Amino acid sequence: xxxxxxxxxxxxxxxxxxxxxxxxxxxxxxxxxxxxxxxxxxxxxxxxxxxxxxxxxxxxxxxxxxxxxxxxxxxxxxxxxxxxxxxxxxxxxxxxxxxxxxxxxxxxxxxxxxxxxxxxxxxxxxxxxxxxxxxxxxxxxxxxxxxxxxxxxxxxxxxxxxxxxxxxxxxxxxxxxxxxxxxxxxxxxxxxxxxxxxxxxxxxxxxxxxxxxxxxxxxxxxxxxxxxxxxxxxxxxxxxxxxxxxxxxxx
Amino acid sequence: xxxxxxxxxxxxxxxxxxxxxxxxxxxxxxxxxxxxxxxxxxxxxxxxxxxxxxxxxxxxxxxxxxxxxxxxxxxxxxxxxxxxxxxxxxxxxxxxxxxxxxxxxxxxxxxxxxxxxxxxxxxxxxxxxxxxxxxxxxxxxxxxxxxxxxxxxxxxxxxxxxxxxxxxxxxxxxxxxxxxxxxxxxxxxxxxxxxxxxxxxxxxxxxxxxxxxxxxxxxxxxxxxxxxxxxxxxxxxxxxxxxxxxxxxxx
DNA sequence: AGAAGTTATATCATCCTATGAGAATTCAGG
DNA sequence: CCTGAATTCTCATAGGATGATATAACTTCT
Numbered sequence: 001x002x003x004x005x006x007x008x009x010x011x012x013x014x015x016x017x018x019x020x021x022x023x024x025x026x027x028x029x030x031x032x033x034x035x036x037x038x039x040x041x042x043x044x045x046x047x048x049x050x051x052x053x054x055x056x057x058x059x060x061x062x063x064x065x066x067x068x069x070x071x072x073x074x075x076x077x078x079x080x081x082x083x084x085x086x087x088x089x090x091x092x093x094x095x096x097x098x099x100x101x102x103x104x105x106x107x108x109x110x111x112x113x114x115x116x117x118x119x120x121x122x123x124x125x126x127x128x129x130x131x132x133x134x135x136x137x138x139x140x141x142x143x144x145x146x147x148x149x150x151x152x153x154x155x156x157x158x159x160x161x162x163x164x165x166x167x168x169x170x171x172x173x174x175x176x177x178x179x180x181x182x183x184x185x186x187x188x189x190x191x192x193x194x195x196x197x198x199x200x201x202x203x204x205x206x207x208x209x210x211x212x213x214x215x216x217x218x219x220x221x222x223x224x225x226x227x228x229x230x231x232x233x234x235x236x237x238x239x240x241x242x243x244x245x246x247x248x249x250x251x
Numbered sequence: 252x253x254x255x256x257x258x259x260x261x262x263x264x265x266x267x268x269x270x271x272x273x274x275x276x277x278x279x280x281x282x283x284x285x286x287x288x289x290x291x292x293x294x295x296x297x298x299x300x301x302x303x304x305x306x307x308x309x310x311x312x313x314x315x316x317x318x319x320x321x322x323x324x325x326x327x328x329x330x331x332x333x334x335x336x337x338x339x340x341x342x343x344x345x346x347x348x349x350x351x352x353x354x355x356x357x358x359x360x361x362x363x364x365x366x367x368x369x370x371x372x373x374x375x376x377x378x379x380x381x382x383x384x385x386x387x388x389x390x391x392x393x394x395x396x397x398x399x400x401x402x403x404x405x406x407x408x409x410x411x412x413x414x415x416x417x418x419x420x421x422x423x424x425x426x427x428x429x430x431x432x433x434x435x436x437x438x439x440x441x442x443x444x445x446x447x448x449x450x451x452x453x454x455x456x457x458x459x460x461x462x463x464x465x466x467x468x469x470x471x472x473x474x475x476x477x478x479x480x481x482x483x484x485x486x487x488x489x490x491x492x493x494x495x496x497x498x499x500x501x502x
Numbered sequence: 503a504g505a506a507g508t509t510a511t512a513t514c515a516t517c518c519t520a521t522g523a524g525a526a527t528t529c530a531g532g
Numbered sequence: 533c534c535t536g537a538a539t540t541c542t543c544a545t546a547g548g549a550t551g552a553t554a555t556a557a558c559t560t561c562t
Binding site for chain 1: 261382
């Protein structure tokens with residue numbers, strides 16, 4: 001097997017995206033050398049790329065510090081307003097938030113991470129803010145629901161991409177424990193996470209599947225402060241979440 | 252004058268951005284030829300660019316239809332969390348929304364358009380949704396507050412970039428009327444707009460200026476349903492908005 | 503259904519453009 | 533003020549992006 005037709009490639013464009021990803025992941029303004037360094041590019045090349053991106057409003061700078069530019073906002077808007085998945089999920093999240101009173105979210109996997117792409121607050125909002133567009137790991141909370149569907153090969157690849165995994169309490173998660181967890185989640189069809197990504201909070205997640213391929217394309221999650229939810233409420237919540245997840249029809 | 256040092260340029264990257272902009276402005280999935288057409292590129296070139304962008308999760312496709320991809324969301328998140336302007340404005344918008352009970356927004360100009368980059372709802376929320384990332388014209392509503400600071404040369408350029416201008420009621424706005432409006436706004440230091448972009452709604456805007464250059468870098472606006480605000484309330488609101496706009500300290 | 507017209511995908515020789523070394527300049531900080 | 537580091541600029545070269553062309557897959561007619 002594997003007569004993999006090699007993917008299309010364009011060096012300059014790939015590199016421009018590398019630069020953007022550096023800025024996106026940095027979370028703060030960076031100087032030229034830092035960007036060049038992190039992207040693994042020559043300084044002159046990096047400068048040229050940044051120059052073009054700046055000219056197009058996709059990068060901004062204050063003096064010598066570069067950061068993400070305003071025009072990047074239109075891409076996100078376009079994604080959110082044209083994605084069939086997001087459109088199909090919105091009413092479902094709405095109803096889920098109403099029925100449970102909790103905050104309902106939709107996560108999408110992208111590479112070795114996941115993104116929050118939709119969110120509806122319930123009556124008891126969480127005290128921490130998790131804005132649309134946040135990039136989160138796959139080994140914590142709802143992430144595992146997304147990871148559970150990966151092939152062994154993809155999992156191996158993921159494991160050495162992310163390096164050592166830890167939870168909110170700083171404890172190390174061994175690859176074995178992680179894989180065992182994924183197995184359980186896959187078997188159960190949903191997942192409960194307590195104090196994983198965020199201390200004092202709890203989440204219940206279930207996978208959203210493509211109606212034709214059956215592949216997991218997203219996860220629906222409800223989140224709450226640990227103290228707001230008793231142990232015996234959880235099974236009821238898991239039913240709600242699973243129902244919601246399967247109510248999303250995505251082609 | 253005009254010893255303009257010509258800007259850095261990289262054909263392939265510029266074209267990739269052109270393609271992205273086409274998708275961002277389309278508001279729906281497009282087919283290959285349409286994209287090539289709108290971007291003014293050869294089909295083969297467009298296909299190659301889309302292939303790379305898709306490989307990087309910045310474009311997605313269902314069959315033959317291309318649309319914006321998930322990974323674009325991280326760029327917006329990065330902009331919103333690292334822009335000093337947005338950070339400085341947030342608490343001000345918060346207070347403005349509380350004091351007036353109306354929805355307070357921050358707009359930034361980019362080229363011949365403006366973007367909603369921050370928004371805080373007051374007690375009486377508007378009935379139409381204007382999500383973060385929406386791209387709006389400069390000739391309506393708060394747009395004019397941003398346009399008022401442009402140089403004559405930039406205005407001329409703007410005018411033939413946008414073509415014929417109309418308002419929410421479909422009436423044509425002549426360039427002369429537009430320029431006259433800008434003059435008034437510049438002179439007054441704030442702006443009231445009724446039924447301009449959205450029928451039945453009203454907005455009051457004021458410019459946010461850079462503390463060193465004095466240039467207009469953004470606009471703060473409060474919006475309301477026309478019926479919720481009486482004529483004599485408006486001058487009070489304009490004071491609030493101007494105070495808010497000048498309370499934003501941006502380097 | 504079948505044909506004509508579109509659209510998408512694949513291939514490849516050519517020329518143009520991105521590249522990175524290097525020099526010049528500006529900046530930071532001791 | 534001086535020194536090392538970071539940024540900006542220039543340019544020859546190699547290597548990659550380009551688009552004409554060809555083939556295949558879809559649409560849309562009659």
